[in-house]
Amino acid sequence: VHPDHCGACGIPCRVSFAHELEVACQVISEVPTCAATQCEAGYVPSRTGRCVPIAERLCLACLDSSECGDFEGAQCADVGGEARCTIACALGCPAGYSCNAEGFCAPPSGSCRCEPGDNFTGACRLEDPDGLLCAGALACVNGRQSSCMAPTEICDGVDQDCNGQIDDGFRDARGAYSLDIHNCGQCGVD
Numbered sequence: 001v002h003p004d005h006c007g008a009c010g011i012p013c014r015v016s017f018a019h020e021l022e023v024a025c026q027v028i029s030e031v032p033t034c035a036a037t038q039c040e041a042g043y044v045p046s047r048t049g050r051c052v053p054i055a056e057r058l059c060l061a062c063l064d065s066s067e068c069g070d071f072e073g074a075q076c077a078d079v080g081g082e083a084r085c086t087i088a089c090a091l092g093c094p095a096g097y098s099c100n101a102e103g104f105c106a107p108p109s110g111s112c113r114c115e116p117g118d119n120f121t122g123a124c125r126l127e128d129p130d131g132l133l134c135a136g137a138l139a140c141v142n143g144r145q146s147s148c149m150a151p152t153e154i155c156d157g158v159d160q161d162c163n164g165q166i167d168d169g170f171r172d173a174r175g176a177y178s179l180d181i182h183n184c185g186q187c188g189v190d
Helices: none
Strands: 020-028 031-039 043-045 051-053 074-079 082-087 119-127 133-141
Antiparallel strands (some): 074 082, 119 133
């Protein structure tokens, strides 16, 4: 567990993934891993060591906090009488949200329902071809709600665009990371 030898000799920890500002060698799930310790604004280190967006699941209907993000401060809470994903105010509330009396971010109206006068971006559920659920985004603009849209795919081992293919646009037909010079052989190798 050394910054120049993380998990094995000669494997240095360097900023390699999107939105990372600082990394360190940490033990995650009993394995030495180069993990993000500081991220760009709007992102936070996850429990798996990657920078994830803090607002990706805001206002998503939830049953428990595990559905709301893999980072400290993500929680399932009562927002306007409904169980919705939110984040602790200490992480910083994104545009369209404010800190409420309970200490978490919510739309200023106090509800995730898209009402006249509301202007925020919230999360919604998409389904991939195999029936797995993914987080999408919708916009509420003065009470008018957009359709649920998939985020853009990034190279990180996750299917962001919810099409059933992990890192499409980065991997060729054989599954090799050969389509992007900034992710050569694996994500983050420039």
